[in-house]
Amino acid sequence: MHRCLWLAGLAFLFGATNIHASKPAATATKREPPSGRSVPLHTLTPPHRESVRQVVEKPTLAASGPAESFPCRPEHYEWLLDHPDRAVTAWRRLGAKCVNIKTRGGGQFGWTDDQGSDVIWETVCAQPGLRIWLAEGKVRPAALMPLVPVKAVVVLRHQDSTTADGLRVVRHQSDLFIQTDSKTAALMTKMLGPTSSKLAEQGLGQLQLFFSGLSWYLERHPDRVSDLFREAD
Secondary structure: OOHHHHHHOHHHHOOEOOOOOOOOOOEEEOOOOOOHHHOOHHHOOHHHHHHHHHHHHOOOEEEEOOEEEEEOOHHHHHHHHHOHHHHHHHHHHOOOOEOOEEEEEOOEEEEEOOOOOEEEEEEEEEEOOEEEEEEEEEEOOOOOOOOEEEEEEEEEEEEEEEOOOOOEEEEEEEEEEEEEOHHHHHHHHHHHOOHHHHHHHHHHHHHHHHHHHHHHHHHHOHHHHHHHOOOOO
8 A cells, every 4th residue: 555655646755654643623625636727837937837837737647635724833834844854853753654855955855765766856836825846756656566757746735824712723735746657657547446546635635644733733732843853863
């Protein structure tokens, strides 16, 4: 099952796997698969705009995560979006099993595994309420299978508000677009069939939990911030 989750973009974008945490008090609604027309290409620089357009207009797989609301400090949430490597460290200190994410410099991050997979991604749009990540690399979907090229785009929309009783709340929702070659696409269809979309939705739910769960925890335990994010010994 872990190997199938690369379809959801989780394994090679943020790598947080096997996260078991008390879920934040959240409301969630499911969405239909996204359309490339919903991606705000005008927010991107010309080189990034074309790269993202190629993926979102002809994706091998597209999926939407749930729209969720949860209490947290928005500044913590925003910081985590831009520091997934530090978020992995914090999750590990809370006992979660996460793959390794390393900064590659210039705002880029990378993920590798012992099967030869290697994917690098960067934030191509960072505006209030919006993040767009562009990823590219090679992934081995299962043992004995060759490495396959993949490109992915994740669009994360979020907004914060304050409830009538003064509680600060963030609402977020993500869309995923994955593109790979035709042979890999045919193999995906043969192996997973109609379950591929569901796996992608589940993966996006985990991706969102990667940020929301930790943000919620920090809101409830502000005394743990320095401990969870201290430099490695």
